Amino acid sequence: MNELTDRQKTLLMLIIRDHIESAQPIGSKRLVDHYHLKLSSATIRNEMSALTEMGYLCQPHTSAGRVPTEEGYRYFVSQMMDQAVLPETVQRTISHQFHQSGSDVSQWMTLAASILAHQSQGISVITAPHIEQMRFKHVELISTQGRQVLMILVMVGGEVNQQILTLAEPVAQDRLSQTAARLNGLLAGLAEDAIAALPARSDALDQDILTLIVQDVRRSAKSVSGNIYTDGLTNVLAEPEFTETEEARRALKIFGEPSTLKDLLVRTTTGGNVGGLQVLIGGEGVWEELRQCSMVVARYGVPGMATGTLGVLGPMRMSYAKTIPTVRYVADLLSDMVNDSISGE
């Protein structure tokens, strides 16, 4: 397959780069003029014709310039994947922003989504890190008036769940505190199944709370990937391929339903090893709605402990040269932060 001569290669790269910028079909004459090539347009035409035959280019109609095919984009991406590096100044800016921000996971996520969207001019999506082995760390019971009790559950890794319980009858704060203390001693470091396997408690209140804790831990563990953060929805509306609102609508609708979105991210990255970065071009034949779009996705986190997915969606014509290194850099950054927050425990 890879029988491209050097000249064809550079030509192809040039065409794609130009088309990404200009959003227009690229003609032979234009190419010569624009890049001061030492070749005539006729030669270029021959090469273009060859590239078209090989499936890297196509023409919207008989007498228009060439436009990259999905295959063309794939080649383009595979070629520039390694060499694309984020300028150090940008790296510093981003890392600075992260260190400025709070230490709250949801703040990281929002920030990362914002950075990705802004840098890539696309739509960014991130799932919060999912703790794969959810382990109990601490529970706190705070009485409010009457039978309402605020339960705060802290997991190893820093995830905090809060929930309001309604007990059968009012219980004094003292007793609640004792219960919490007992359970803290009992459950420290245990995973869901271990907790569920514990023998029944003699104290009824203990037992009730215990049941609720199991429920809560289980719910946490089940949510395949936590919350989804997204940003930059309006970025793509500026792109010429979306002047037809219908196209834009179809793509954006995916982001309306969180469940679909989650599904998309999960499917695209099942088994993807952290650090590996995937570029999905034109929906890869699977996602009909995204036929005109590309996604750059990566997993981040610590495998086996806590991982999440992040990505950028944009038109197939998006600036891979910017998006790919940005996604990679942010993924690495988040991995570090997750790592710190785990090993810090």
Added chain:
Amino acid sequence: MNELTDRQKTLLMLIIRDHIESAQPIGSKRLVDHYHLKLSSATIRNEMSALTEMGYLCQPHTSAGRVPTEEGYRYFVSQMMDQAVLPETVQRTISHQFHQSGSDVSQWMTLAASILAHQSQGISVITAPHIEQMRFKHVELISTQGRQVLMILVMVGGEVNQQILTLAEPVAQDRLSQTAARLNGLLAGLAEDAIAALPARSDALDQDILTLIVQDVRRSAKSVSGNIYTDGLTNVLAEPEFTETEEARRALKIFGEPSTLKDLLVRTTTGGNVGGLQVLIGGEGVWEELRQCSMVVARYGVPGMATGTLGVLGPMRMSYAKTIPTVRYVADLLSDMVNDSISGE
């Protein structure tokens, strides 16, 4: 101003209602046919001409049907405001959904945003309830490995802040618990200024934590309105007035920048009393980007204690008959929930 005859009134209402449905200029003939009026098209034309002169209607061009002006919409809304009621079945569905959902504020918000967007086919926006007098309820300090400490701060009303502190030196969980207990006794029910006015503590750790608590409470109180929840961004893309992407983009861009959005909501509802519902038509001359849009906004919550804002943005042609009662109903519902959660303390 209000010199409309009964016939003009019904005619105006009919025209606007029809235009909201059809999105097209309404002609005299069409009106007669469609609604089986006992009048001829010529009579209608005279009346329409009068309504046009009074500023309630206008024509896109000399020989097209009539389209409501902003003034026309205002009249329409003022007339139907009172009588618009949400069908009981819908009310039940909504209230059911709320009672099904968790007791977490962020869950309420997401749900409310989703319901509003879905019912009104517009873009919904809600600010989380802002506790106006932030009062301390409980603090919890949980040691993690090393000098990192997870501080969980609970406010009266159930708001929970979590934060990771880095102490100067490692401190055992025992000592942290004692500190927390001391502070809990000391600070219960106090507001920010009262905490700040306390005399310095003899214990250095106590003092440090105290300072951080003040900071945190202050930060909570300062965030004019908590998080912003929004939904239904893609709904409006279906509307014909947004086939020109440029228009859509301008309106949607507002929702890209949370700060702008917050500003918008705050400005539109300053001093607005809870329960009062405002309809802003065509940006009211202030919001250039929203010239083609309308907003239905309301405040909810308990004045002086905790309030928030919610609203729906849609094209000027949006279905006020559905949106207004929905916004009102959801606002009331949220007010009740906020009320319960406060008085329950």
Added chain:
DNA sequence: TGTTAGCACTCTCGCACAGAGAGTGCTAAT
């Protein structure tokens, strides 16, 4: 053999133009 100049061909895009259709305003009759 690879490259280039030239040329005929094709297809889109923009524009002008005409006719249909819808709606109006006005006037005169009821």
Added chain:
DNA sequence: ATTAGCACTCTCTGTGCGAGAGTGCTAACA
């Protein structure tokens, strides 16, 4: 006060034509 009739205006749609851009092919050239 209402209505029928009519002339007028304006948009919308489809058609046709010329300009422009780009191609593929052939023949000449290094």
